Amino acid sequence: MKNYATPARPIVARMMAEAAEAPERAVAFQGAPGANSHVAVSEAFPDALPLPCFSFEDAIDAVKQGVADRALIPIENSLHGRVADIHFLLPESGLVITAEHFLPIRHALMGTGTRDEVREAMSHPQALGQCRHWLKAHGIQPVGYPDTAGAAAEAAERGDPAIAALAPPAAADIYGLNLLATDIADADHNMTRFVALARGGQPPVGDGPWITTFIFEVKNIPAALYKALGGFATNGVNMTKLESYQRGGTFAATDFYADIEGKPGDETVDRALEELGFHTKWVRLLGTYRRARKRG
Numbered sequence: 001m002k003n004y005a006t007p008a009r010p011i012v013a014r015m016m017a018e019a020a021e022a023p024e025r026a027v028a029f030q031g032a033p034g035a036n037s038h039v040a041v042s043e044a045f046p047d048a049l050p051l052p053c054f055s056f057e058d059a060i061d062a063v064k065q066g067v068a069d070r071a072l073i074p075i076e077n078s079l080h081g082r083v084a085d086i087h088f089l090l091p092e093s094g095l096v097i098t099a100e101h102f103l104p105i106r107h108a109l110m111g112t113g114t115r116d117e118v119r120e121a122m123s124h125p126q127a128l129g130q131c132r133h134w135l136k137a138h139g140i141q142p143v144g145y146p147d148t149a150g151a152a153a154e155a156a157e158r159g160d161p162a163i164a165a166l167a168p169p170a171a172a173d174i175y176g177l178n179l180l181a182t183d184i185a186d187a188d189h190n191m192t193r194f195v196a197l198a199r200g201g202q203p204p205v206g207d208g209p210w211i212t213t214f215i216f217e218v219k220n221i222p223a224a225l226y227k228a229l230g231g232f233a234t235n236g237v238n239m240t241k242l243e244s245y246q247r248g249g250t251f252a253a254t255d256f257y258a259d260i261e262g263k264p265g266d267e268t269v270d271r272a273l274e275e276l277g278f279h280t281k282w283v284r285l286l287g288t289y290r291r292a293r294k295r296g
Contacts, residue, residue, distance in 0.1 A: 003054045003146075005153035007175050008032040012052050019051040019068065026051045026068035027196075028059040031124075031147030034171035036105060038149065040194050041072050044101040054146065056085060060093045063197060070098065070198040077105070078191040080129040087215075087245045087257050090286060096201035097213050097287030105190040107131050108169040109140075110152055110177040113161020118180065122151035123166035126192075131166055134184045140164075152177060193293075201287055209291040210263040211240070216276060216283040217255050224279065225256070231275025232260065235268040240295040261295075263288045 004012055011033045019026035027048040029037035041050045051068050053059040062068040075090075076082045090097075107127055111118055120141045121128070128135070128142040135142055143163075145151040151165035156175040164180060165171070172179045195213075204210055218224040232239050241259035262269040264285070277283055 004032055004052075004150060005157045007156045008150065008153035011174070015050060015052055019049045022049060023067055024069050025049045026062075028053050028062040028068040028071040030054070030056045030059045030073065032150035032153050034149035034152065034168060034174045035147050036103060036127075036168055036192065037072060037074060037147075037194070039168055039170070040074075040101055040103045040192075043103065044072060044099070044194070044196070054150075056089055060089060060095065060197065063095060063199060064093070066199075070196050071095075072101065072194050072196050074126075074192050075195050076193050077126055077130065078189055079185065079187055080126050082243060083126060087243070087255075088247070090195075090197075091215055091284065093197065095197040095199060097195045097289055098198045098201045099196040099289050100211065100292045101194045101196070102293045103192050103194060105130065105185060105192050106169060106183055107148075107166050107185050107190075108172065108179055109164050109166060109181040109184060110169075110172040110175075110179050111155055111161060111164030112159050112177060114178070115180040117161040118164040119162040121164045121166050122154060123148050124151070127166045130185050130190055133186045149174070195287075196289075201289070204263045204265075204288045204290075208263065209261060210288055211259050211261060211291045212263055212269065212288045213257070213259050213286040214273075214283055215255055215257050215286060217281045219279065219281055228276055228279040230279075231272040235272045235275075237262055237268050237272045238295075261291070 027041045028051045031037050059071040063071045074083045120143050122143045122145040125144050148167040149171045152167040152171040152175045155165040238261040243257045244254050
């Protein structure tokens, strides 16, 4: 609680108390009330009790400890790429991806004074990166903060007209700030993909369409990735996402995060995953869930 700026604390306390009364309805999110993740929870799970958590780790722990039924975590943005640390936190969490949600992102500049007085804008690094051209054009220095709405609460607490925040427009009302500029992202297609994490998933039932997410480590040999992915091509399984990341700081082995269309139990998917297993050190499924948005 003490990590939040003073204006956010009573709101966080109230939301935590409501979630504690019905943890089966609670959905944890990272950030202060009014953050994009809070908006995403309200859209994806209208009947849920949003539970604010200061960090991604806190949100994941809330689910692991039974304080919340699930967490909704941002995983990638159409402008700024993947969300830092998520590729490490997901496998380590032991949780299962059960759903996805896409949220159009609207960033607003808010503060206690006027736009001409603003010299710095606080926000999550993702939000700052998504608005970097606008900020540069207006001579505003970006300053990193753990989350967007938390930055709005911090700006309200400081009361300095030179220090503003980038946050969803509704955060201005929550923390009593002036809305100084809206829709300031560097592109109109600004979209964030969220995944819901729970302690256990349900077997996929019905026609879908389905997305299956998994991670794997290739062997450190020539053409390892080419061989590992060959089974998806020969079996006609569409891979919609593939990202590499280093783990352990050795630079000797590369892990990959992948999304495919389909689910285990589909003949083509089973054959492709079996072939993947022949050419990798290990494969771990992170979840199968309904596709929320068509790729391509």
